[in-house]
Structures are given as structure tokens and as C-alpha cells.
Amino acid sequence: MMYSAHVKVSQFLSRPCWSSNHLGVMSSRFMLQWRYSSSSPNPKPNVSGKRKMLLILGTGWGSYSVFKTIDKKLYDVMVVSPRNHFLFTPLLASTTVGTLEFRSIIEPVRNAGFRESGHFHLSYATGLDAEKQELFCTSVLNPDLKYSIPYDKLVIGVGALTNTFGVPGVSDYAFFLKEIADARRIRTRILSNFELALQPNNDLAENERLLHVVIVGGGPTGVEFGAELYDFIEQDVARLYRKMQGQVKVTLVESNKILSAFDARLQGYAEKKLKERKGFEMIQSSVVEVTKDMVRLSNGKIIPCGLVVWSTGLAPRPFTASLDFKKNKMGQILTDGYLRVKDDSSGNIFALGDCADIEDMSLPCTAQVAEREGRFLSQFLNSGCDEKTSKPFSFQSLGMLAYIGRYEALTDTPQMKIKGVPSWFLWRSAYLTRLGSWRLRMQVPLDWLKTLLFGRDISRLE
Amino acid sequence: MMYSAHVKVSQFLSRPCWSSNHLGVMSSRFMLQWRYSSSSPNPKPNVSGKRKMLLILGTGWGSYSVFKTIDKKLYDVMVVSPRNHFLFTPLLASTTVGTLEFRSIIEPVRNAGFRESGHFHLSYATGLDAEKQELFCTSVLNPDLKYSIPYDKLVIGVGALTNTFGVPGVSDYAFFLKEIADARRIRTRILSNFELALQPNNDLAENERLLHVVIVGGGPTGVEFGAELYDFIEQDVARLYRKMQGQVKVTLVESNKILSAFDARLQGYAEKKLKERKGFEMIQSSVVEVTKDMVRLSNGKIIPCGLVVWSTGLAPRPFTASLDFKKNKMGQILTDGYLRVKDDSSGNIFALGDCADIEDMSLPCTAQVAEREGRFLSQFLNSGCDEKTSKPFSFQSLGMLAYIGRYEALTDTPQMKIKGVPSWFLWRSAYLTRLGSWRLRMQVPLDWLKTLLFGRDISRLE
Numbered sequence: 001m002m003y004s005a006h007v008k009v010s011q012f013l014s015r016p017c018w019s020s021n022h023l024g025v026m027s028s029r030f031m032l033q034w035r036y037s038s039s040s041p042n043p044k045p046n047v048s049g050k051r052k053m054l055l056i057l058g059t060g061w062g063s064y065s066v067f068k069t070i071d072k073k074l075y076d077v078m079v080v081s082p083r084n085h086f087l088f089t090p091l092l093a094s095t096t097v098g099t100l101e102f103r104s105i106i107e108p109v110r111n112a113g114f115r116e117s118g119h120f121h122l123s124y125a126t127g128l129d130a131e132k133q134e135l136f137c138t139s140v141l142n143p144d145l146k147y148s149i150p151y152d153k154l155v156i157g158v159g160a161l162t163n164t165f166g167v168p169g170v171s172d173y174a175f176f177l178k179e180i181a182d183a184r185r186i187r188t189r190i191l192s193n194f195e196l197a198l199q200p201n202n203d204l205a206e207n208e209r210l211l212h213v214v215i216v217g218g219g220p221t222g223v224e225f226g227a228e229l230y231d232f233i234e235q236d237v238a239r240l241y242r243k244m245q246g247q248v249k250v251t252l253v254e255s256n257k258i259l260s261a262f263d264a265r266l267q268g269y270a271e272k273k274l275k276e277r278k279g280f281e282m283i284q285s286s287v288v289e290v291t292k293d294m295v296r297l298s299n300g301k302i303i304p305c306g307l308v309v310w311s312t313g314l315a316p317r318p319f320t321a322s323l324d325f326k327k328n329k330m331g332q333i334l335t336d337g338y339l340r341v342k343d344d345s346s347g348n349i350f351a352l353g354d355c356a357d358i359e360d361m362s363l364p365c366t367a368q369v370a371e372r373e374g375r376f377l378s379q380f381l382n383s384g385c386d387e388k389t390s391k392p393f394s395f396q397s398l399g400m401l402a403y404i405g406r407y408e409a410l411t412d413t414p415q416m417k418i419k420g421v422p423s424w425f426l427w428r429s430a431y432l433t434r435l436g437s438w439r440l441r442m443q444v445p446l447d448w449l450k451t452l453l454f455g456r457d458i459s460r461l462e
Numbered sequence: 463m464m465y466s467a468h469v470k471v472s473q474f475l476s477r478p479c480w481s482s483n484h485l486g487v488m489s490s491r492f493m494l495q496w497r498y499s500s501s502s503p504n505p506k507p508n509v510s511g512k513r514k515m516l517l518i519l520g521t522g523w524g525s526y527s528v529f530k531t532i533d534k535k536l537y538d539v540m541v542v543s544p545r546n547h548f549l550f551t552p553l554l555a556s557t558t559v560g561t562l563e564f565r566s567i568i569e570p571v572r573n574a575g576f577r578e579s580g581h582f583h584l585s586y587a588t589g590l591d592a593e594k595q596e597l598f599c600t601s602v603l604n605p606d607l608k609y610s611i612p613y614d615k616l617v618i619g620v621g622a623l624t625n626t627f628g629v630p631g632v633s634d635y636a637f638f639l640k641e642i643a644d645a646r647r648i649r650t651r652i653l654s655n656f657e658l659a660l661q662p663n664n665d666l667a668e669n670e671r672l673l674h675v676v677i678v679g680g681g682p683t684g685v686e687f688g689a690e691l692y693d694f695i696e697q698d699v700a701r702l703y704r705k706m707q708g709q710v711k712v713t714l715v716e717s718n719k720i721l722s723a724f725d726a727r728l729q730g731y732a733e734k735k736l737k738e739r740k741g742f743e744m745i746q747s748s749v750v751e752v753t754k755d756m757v758r759l760s761n762g763k764i765i766p767c768g769l770v771v772w773s774t775g776l777a778p779r780p781f782t783a784s785l786d787f788k789k790n791k792m793g794q795i796l797t798d799g800y801l802r803v804k805d806d807s808s809g810n811i812f813a814l815g816d817c818a819d820i821e822d823m824s825l826p827c828t829a830q831v832a833e834r835e836g837r838f839l840s841q842f843l844n845s846g847c848d849e850k851t852s853k854p855f856s857f858q859s860l861g862m863l864a865y866i867g868r869y870e871a872l873t874d875t876p877q878m879k880i881k882g883v884p885s886w887f888l889w890r891s892a893y894l895t896r897l898g899s900w901r902l903r904m905q906v907p908l909d910w911l912k913t914l915l916f917g918r919d920i921s922r923l924e
Contacts, residue, residue: 084657085921101565108921110702117705122657122922141658180923195546195584196603240572243579439916446908454901459547459570460584461642 051076054381055135055151057125057319059083059109061367062353063157065374068112068436071382077114078149080121082140084109087180088440089367090401090431093224096177096186097232098456104443106180107436121149125158125319130344153348153381156323156333156341157374160314160354160365169290174310177221184462186309190229191460193306194241210306212249214295216287217312218258220402223270225309226252227405230277234406236456249279251303253295255286259402259410261364266410269419273404314365320355332357337392338385339377347385350377363395401427513538516843517597517613519587519781521545521571523829524815525619527836530574530898533844539576540611542583544602545641546571550902551829552863552893554639555686558648559694560918566905568642569898583611587620587781592806615810615843618785618795618803619836622776622816622827631752636772639683646924648771652691653922655768656703672768674711676757678749679774680720682864685732687771688714689867692739696868698918711741713765715757717748721864721872723826728872731881735866776827782817794819799854800847801839809847812839825857863889 054075056063063079064086070077088105095102114120126146127136135154139145162178164170175189176182193210201207213229215222229250238245252258252274259267274280289296290310295303316331326334326342333351334342335358341349342359353370363369376393383389399413401423409427411418418426428448435441516537518525525541526548532539547568556562576582588608589598597616601607624640626632637651638644655672663669675691677684691712700707714720714736721729736742751758752772757765778793788796788804795813796804797820803811804821815832825831838855845851861875863885871889873880880888890910897903 083922084653085923101563102923103563103919103921106919106921106923108702108919110920111917117703118660118662121661123661139658139661141654142661142663145661145663147662184923191546192603196601198580199583199585199601199604199607200580200609201604201607240570241579437916439912442912442915450901450904453904454899455573457565457568457570458572459565459568460545461547461564461568461646 052152053078053150054153054155055080055149056155056157057081057135058157058159058353058355059086060157060159060353061089061370062159062374062377063155064109064112064436065371066155066157066352066378066381067109069375069378071378072113072115074382074384075153076119078119078121078151079109079114080123080125080135080137080149081109082122082124083179084120084122086112086436088431088435089178090434091444092177092180092183093221093228093403095180095183096225097190097228097236098187098458099228099231099451100444100447102180102184104440104447107440111437125156126322127319128154128323130346130349133346133348151348154350155377156320156349156351156355157353157370158317158319158355160320160332161317162310163313163315164310165312167287167290170287170310173290173292174216174308177225177309177311186225186307188460188462189307190232191458194237194244194458195460197244197247198241205304207244208247208249209293209304211244211247212251212303212305213307213309214303214305215250215252216254216295216308216310218252218254218256218260218282219311219313220259220261220400221311222252222254222309223258223274224403225311226250226274226280227403230280230405232456236458239455240458246279249281250277251281251283251305253283253285253287253297255284258282262400262402262410263412263417266412266417266419270402270404270410273406273408277405314354316355328357328362330357334359337361338380338387338390339373339393352377358393361395366400368398369395401430403427514614515540515612516615516617517542517611518617518619519543519597520619520621520815520817521548522619522621522815523551523832524621524836524839525617526571526574526898527833528617528619528814528840528843529571531837531840533840534575534577536844536846537615538581540581540583540613541571541576542585542587542597542599542611543571544584544586546582546584547642548574548898549642550893550897551640552896553906554642554645555683555690555865557642557645558639558687559652559690559698560649560920561690561693561913562906562909564642564646566902566909569902573899587618588784589781590616590785592808592811595808595810613810616812617839618782618811618813618817619815619832620779620781620817622782622794623779624772625775625777626772627774629749629752632749632772635752635754636678636770639687639771639773648687648769650922650924651769652694653920656699656706656920657922659706659709660703667766669706670709670711671755671766673706673709674713674765674767675769675771676765676767677712677714678716678757678770678772680714680716680718680722680744681773681775682721682723682862683773684714684716684771685720685736686865687773688712688736688742689865692742692867694918698920701917702920708741711743712739713743713745713767715745715747715749715759717746720744724862724864724872725874725879728874728879728881732864732866732872735868735870739867776816778817787813790819790824792819796821799823800842800849800852801835801855814839820855823857828862830860831857863892865889 052075054077056079059081085106085108091105094100122140123137126138134148134150136148162176175186197207197210215226233248259270285297287295288298333356335351335356339350339352340347341351352373354365380390402410407424408420409424411423411426514537516539518541521543547570550567553567557564584602585599588600596610596612598610624638637648659669659672677688695710721732747759749757750760752770795818797813797818801812801814803813814835816827842852864872869886870882871886873885873888
């Protein structure tokens with residue numbers, strides 16, 4: 001393998017005559033273009049004996065399940081992701097109000113075991129040379145550090161972004177709910193607004209605004225966030241912010257029906273239950289503008305509010321968009337039944353999860369699908385990509401769950417439709433069994449117990 | 463009570479004809495000067511029947527123990543603090559590497575119970591009118607919101623800041639270790655530097671810098687942080703960042719002796735133990751400059767480093783400095799034996815903890831002293847400030863504890879000097895019994911267990 005042009009810079013920088021605090025300055029001033037080479041301190045991917053280099057992009061449901069189940073005797077596995085942990089997304093909404101703590105639903109990927117610690121890269125994938133079998137990335141922590149990694153097999157599982165549908169103000173003022181950082185921002189904002197509304201500003205309209213939360217999007221994420229928020233209001237605000245309990249308002253804006261993927265009866269039950277809640281309003285409309293302190297609906301109505309949580313479908317990440325593979329109209333990479341990227345002749349590039357779509361199958365963008373695709377792909381890769389021994393991917397849903405608050409949930413499986421408290425038990429136990437590590441299986445129920453015994457922690461830390 | 467000039471603004475603002483998103487904009491544009499008055503939605507402090515208004519500043523060891531032990535039938539208690547939680551500071555160092563989680567050592571003050579939720583103010587104290595018995599404050603969350611609170615009795619327990627001794631660069635580049643936010647910043651920086659050092663930048667000098675931590679100040683905070691850091695390196699880095707274990711370096715800079723308050727034998731033991739640790743260096747010198755990537759010593763020596771933790775004594779907060787009471791040379795407010803502020807004729811102003819000093823006693827600035835002063839002050843206030851029934855404050859130290867890593871600690875009490883592992887048991891059990899709530903008494907040992915079983919969580923969340 002050869003150096004690329006820029007490496008002269010780094011050679012020049014590492015001259016002993018330079019004191020390393022100069023280096024600090026320099027290396028951030030120069031753009032280091034780097035390429036794995038035999039002279040590098042890092043592993044030499046496809047020179048490592050017989051093992052092939054499997055490069056996995058992302059640490060979400062799809063990628064992480066490939067990483068956990070792949071045969072590491074057959075492959076040298078390298079992971080590139082802007083996130084060094086796996087996030088148990090179905091419980092993310094619970095962390096926005098402190099029912100669960102942030103670190104109780106994440107798992108450091110390094111715990112899952114790498115052959116070398118250098119095999120995980122906290123970087124963004126920025127480009128791909130399918131010809132040369134080479135991926136280009138940029139360090140998350142040092143944007144000037146750009147380098148490339150060669151691979152034998154590539155798994156693209158970078159997920160997707162929340163779709164703003166180009167509505168002005170959304171990316172500046174609305175909060176998404178996809179990562180721990182989002183949940184933390186929401187939690188901080190809620191607690192800040194409560195504290196602020198209690199301060200002597202003599203301005204009731206402003207207080208009403210601060211205590212009004214608008215949720216855009218009636219999918220499971222939006223509804224579960226609303227449910228958790230209400231549990232917080234009824235169980236903790238009543239106790240700790242008595243004065244404001246009556247003033248809190250939540251408006252859920254959904255252009256369609258909420259939880260539309262669910263069985264009609266369950267869906268209707270959820271709607272009824274949510275509407276029963278004091279200060280809760282459901283509006284069938286769409287948002288045309290978001291500002292610092294309000295949301296404007298398509299009918300011109302203005303809703304002053306202190307927090308907007310936006311969860312309305314997915315949009316492709318810049319990396320996915322940059323790839324010139326065949327895609328569907330949602331911008332997802334099209335694959336065949338073996339998750340091989342369409343019109344990639346090599347057959348060494350795979351895509352799964354929210355960033356991909358199996359042609360003529362169009363599965364929902366859920367954790368369940370991604371995780372199953374991941375396990376399938378591992379088997380296929382472990383088999384040496386042998387089409388004779390392994391059938392194409394097929395998916396039979398285990399069903400859907402959604403928490404709707406007050407210890408009630410919906411369970412919608414092919415076999416049964418359950419609602420109410422029994423379903424809530426199912427919801428909790430189902431997720432407990434799905435948690436990926438003993439650390440989480442220990443911490444999550446303890447957090448639930450703590451919330452039950454002591455209430456949620458309303459300390460404002462930022 | 464009368465409105466002050468500015469209130470016209472807020473009256474004007476609250477005219478119904480203004481839509482409240484205007485209000486949002488306006489209220490942040492205008493400066494609302496506010497004053498409690500019978501027309502306000504908030505409690506009317508000293509009009510609340512027979513109860514006197516006790517105004518407590520701060521939520522640290524001193525103030526919080528006053529708040530918890532004061533007789534709330536005798537006093538209407540109001541608390542003003544930039545922090546809505548109490549922090550168990552002796553365990554703060556453990557959170558910088560994840561031995562304990564941040565929320566496992568804090569207690570929301572609202573849990574301790576207020577007569578009205580409006581009695582806690584997330585605000586800074588900015589000024590005092592001792593004549594009119596009135597405190598001026600500014601909202602933490604809305605700097606334009608300035609108002610005043612009248613009181614009958616005032617307790618000043620605002621604590622202190624870390625002393626930078628005017629060394630250039632400290633406030634910009636060094637990390638302090640006083641609040642949860644500090645601990646989180648340190649944790650994020652450590653994890654970021656480890657990830658960064660693993661990336662293919664081909665620049666060994668830069669990696670050495672990233673993995674070099676400089677601790678300035680050899681007091682308990684500095685030493686315990688160093689100890690926790692080393693446990694992290696030996697127990698987790700060895701496992702998760704194998705490659706770098708050998709490269710990590712820690713330098714402790716102290717102009718005097720480390721843990722100088724401790725018994726000489728224990729002190730010597732700690733020094734010996736720390737020096738044994740691979741890559742650990744102790745330098746007896748002082749720092750004259752801190753930059754983005756290095757520390758300069760008084761002897762001119764430059765130490766390139768990726769993190770500087772600064773804990774070198776205390777400096778008064780702006781509020782304390784603004785008060786024109788008699789102070790000692792460290793800028794602490796001088797009080798008499800009943801914690802009454804010297805040369806305040808009214809006898810209604812008390813000061814305790816790190817911001818105060820009992821004349822001719824000069825006690826150490828420790829949690830133990832502050833907490834004891836708090837309990838004493840409550841008794842005195844509960845007794846109706848009766849000098850006949852209550853003796854002046856006296857302090858007999860229970861001793862000192864310090865963790866030095868590898869399950870070893872120092873215990874220095876009048877009765878006994880213990881070092882090593884037995885002392886570590888003592889250290890942990892002592893703190894367990896001191897934890898202020900069952901929530902913490904449950905969570906802290908569980909965190910210890912989790913760390914023992916599963917290691918520390920190295921997920922980078924920011």
C-alpha cells in the first residue's frame with residue numbers, strides 16, 4: 001500500500017525537533033490525509049493473515065448485531081461510527097424525563113470486543129471508492145483528520161436522520177429524539193422551563209408558553225414521549241412543582257392518525273386514553289413553521305410553546321445521499337435478498353437498517369427489522385456468502401409495542417392484540433429480555449424501582 | 463410593599479392584546495425589575511401569618527443542612543441557588559471516570575420539601591440591602607429577569623470558587639472539579655482523548671500529549687482524582703484501550719507536599735504509593751501558564767498535555783466579594799460564634815461554609831465543617847436565636863479520609879491513623895452512612911457493584 005500525497009505533512013510534523021505542543025497546533029492547522037500502510041502503528045487490514053477485513057459502518061441495531069454475531073475468527077472486524085456505544089432506542093423516550101437514566105440503556109461497543117482497540121474509529125464515513133474497495137472517513141473529534149480504510153467486505157448501517165420536510169425553523173428550534181444527546185437536551189429544557197415558570201416574572205402568558213410542549217408526529221416515538229411526559233407531570237410535577245401541575249399543556253400534532261401502524265382497535269384505544277388526559281390536545285394538521293417560542297400550523301393557527309419535539313419519519317444521511325447506488329424514492333439504498341447493494345458488481349458491499357431497503361420487500365424502519373437483518377447478514381458472511389446454504393432474508397414480525405402512559409401499553413402481534421395494564425407488563429418484560437447485556441438487565445429494572453420508590457430526579461445538570 | 467420603576471414594563475407586557483409569542487421575544491428584550499408584592503402570584507414572604515421568612519443562599523453542605531433541619535413550622539423557608547440539587551462532593555472525583563454515575567451523588571433540593579414550589583429560586587444572589595432586609599437576585603435561566611426578595615433572617619452559604627491565582631489560561635483551558643458539570647466535562651475530555659489517540663494520525667508525540675493528564679494541586683480533590691484516574695487506567699483502559707495503556711501519563715504538580723493536612727506518616731505512605739504507579743510523576747513546583755495543549759512550570763519546563771485539572775484552594779464568589787462586611791484576608795465573611803455576620807447590627811444575617819470564617823477560629827474549608835455549622839445554625843434559629851439556651855459553635859473534627867487508588871485509602875482521626883485496604887473499607891462505609899437519602903444509599907453501592915462486575919462505562923455522550 002502507498003502513502004497518499006499529504007502524508008509528507010505528517011512525516012514532516014513528526015520530526016523530533018518539533019516540540020509536541022507545536023505539533024498540537026500544527027496538526028490542527030494542517031489537514032492530514034492518511035492512509036493505512038505497513039509503516040503505520042495501526043493494524044494492516046487485509047494483510048492480516050488469512051482473515052478478511054470486514055468494515056462495519058454504524059453502531060445501531062443493524063450494524064451492532066452484525067458486529068456481535070460475526071465470526072471473528074473468519075473476519076478482522078473494524079467499525080467506523082460517530083457513536084462509540086449502542087443505544088437501546090425503544091427505551092429512549094423514558095430517559096427524557098428520568099424514568100430511566102441515560103447510561104442505563106446504552107452499551108459501549110468496545111465491551112463487545114475488538115481484536116485491537118484501534119479497530120473502532122470514532123469517525124464519520126464521508127465517501128466510498130467501490131472500485132478500490134476503500135472507505136473515506138473524517139474524525140468526529142478532529143475534523144482536520146481525514147483518512148481512508150481499505151476493506152474486503154463493507155456493511156453500511158449508518159441509519160437515517162429525522163426528516164424535517166424542509167419546514168423552516170425545525171433544525172434550529174425543534175428537538176429530535178434519536179440519540180442520548182437529544183434526550184438529555186429535552187430533559188434539560190423541560191426542567192429549565194419548569195424552574196423558569198416558577199420565577200417571579202409576573203407574566204402568566206409567558207408561563208403558559210414555557211409549560212406548553214408540542215409534539216410533532218404521532219408515531220410510537222412521539223406518543224411514547226408524550227406518555228412519559230404525562231407520567232412525569234402526574235407523578236412528579238404534582239409533588240415537586242405543585243403550583244404548575246394545572247398549567248402544563250401538551251399538544252400532539254399529526255397530519256394522519258396516531259400509531260397508524262397499529263391495529264385499529266388498539267389505535268382507537270390509545271387515542272381515547274390520551275384524550276382523557278387533562279391538558280392534552282390532539283390536532284390533525286401539519287406544521288409549517290417553528291420558531292424560538294411557537295409552532296405555526298398549516299391552518300395558520302399559532303401555538304406558543306416552550307418545547308417542540310419533532311419525530312416525523314426519516315431522511316437519508318449525507319453519506320447515504322452521497323453514494324451513487326440505486327435507491328428508492330425515500331433515498332434508501334436498494335439491496336437484494338442477501339442485503340447486497342444493487343448495481344454493485346463486486347458483491348462485497350452490504351446495506352441494512354434504516355438506510356437501506358430490500359427491493360420488492362419495503363420493510364418498516366424498525367429496530368426489529370434492522371436487528372434481524374444484522375443477524376441474517378452475519379450468518380451469510382460466516383457461511384462465506386454461500387447462496388446455496390443460505391436462503392434470502394425473510395421477515396415475520398414479532399409484533400409491535402407502544403407505551404401510552406399510566407402503566408398502560410399496546411401490544412399488537414399477529415397472534416394477539418392486548419391493551420392496558422397487562423400489555424404494559426408485557427411491554428416492560430419484553431424489553432427487559434431484549435436488553436443486550438447483563439449490565440443493562442441489572443440497571444434498567446433498578447431504575448424503574450428507583451423511580452417507583454423515590455420519583456424522578458429533577459436536578460438540572462446543564 | 464411597592465413596585466419598583468420597571469414593573470410598568472411587565473404590566474405593559476401582560477396586556478391581553480399581546481400574543482404570548484410576542485411576549486416571549488419582548489420579555490427577553492426588556493429587563494424586568496421585579497419585586498414581591500401583594501399583587502404577585504408568588505408567596506408574600508413576611509406577610510405569611512406568624513412565620514418568619516428565612517432566606518437561604520446556596521444548596522451546598524452548609525445551606526442544605528440548615529434547610530433540612532430547620533423547623534418549618536417556625537419559618538417560611540426560601541432558597542436561592544444557581545443549583546437545584548445538593549451534591550455529595552466527597553464522591554465527585556469518582557464520577558469523572560464513571561466509578562459512580564453523576565446522578566448517584568446528587569439530591570434534588572425540592573425533594574427535601576418546600577411549603578410552596580415557588581420557594582426555591584434557580585437564581586444567583588447579586589446584591590444585598592441589609593438596611594431594608596432585601597436580597598437582589600438574577601435568574602440563572604433568564605439573565606434579564608432581576609428581582610428582589612425581602613427576608614427576616616438571611617443565611618449566606620454560597621460557597622467559593624476555585625482559586626486560579628491569576629495564572630494566565632487557567633480559566634480558559636483548565637478543568638475545575640467542584641460541580642457535576644465539571645466532572646462531566648472531565649469525563650468527556652478523557653474519553654475523547656482516548657478515542658482521538660487511537661485514530662490513525664501517525665503522530666506519536668500528539669498521542670502522548672493527548673494521553674498526558676496534569677493535575678495541579680495535591681489536596682484531597684487532586685489526589686483522589688488522580689487515584690480514580692489510575693484505577694480507570696488499570697482496570698478499564700487495559701481492557702478497552704489496550705494499545706494505549708503504556709502511553710498514559712499523569713503528572714501531579716504541587717508547590718508544597720501532597721495531602722499536607724494529613725498525619726506525616728499517612729502522607730508519606732500516600733506519596734510512596736502514588737510514585738510506585740507506572741507513568742505517574744510528582745513535581746514540586748508551581749504552574750505559571752496553561753494553554754490549549756500544555757502547562758508551563760515556574761522553572762520554565764513545558765508539559766504538553768491533553769487535560770489539566772486544577773484544584774488549588776478557594777477564592778470568594780462575586781457575591782461574597784460584593785458584600786461590604788468585615789472579611790479575613792482570604793475574602794471570607796467574618797462571623798461570631800453564632801455564625802452572625804460581624805458588623806451587621808441587625809443580627810439577622812448569618813454566614814457559614816466556605817464563604818465564611820468564624821473569627822479567631824479559622825476552621826478548614828471542608829464539607830464536615832460546613833455541614834456541622836448548618837446543623838448548629840438550625841438549632842440556634844429554632845431556639846429563636848436565644849444565646850442563653852445555646853452555646854457558641856465549637857468544632858471537634860471527626861477526622862479526614864482520602865482515597866489513594868487500588869482499593870487503598872487514608873484515615874486520619876484523632877483516635878487512629880489507618881492506611882491501605884482496611885482504610886478503604888472505612889472510606890466507603892463512612893461515606894455510605896453520610897449519604898443524605900435512601901435513593902443515594904441504594905444507588906451508590908449499586909454503582910460500585912456495577913463497576914466491579916462490568917467495568918466503567920466509556921460511552922462518549924457529548
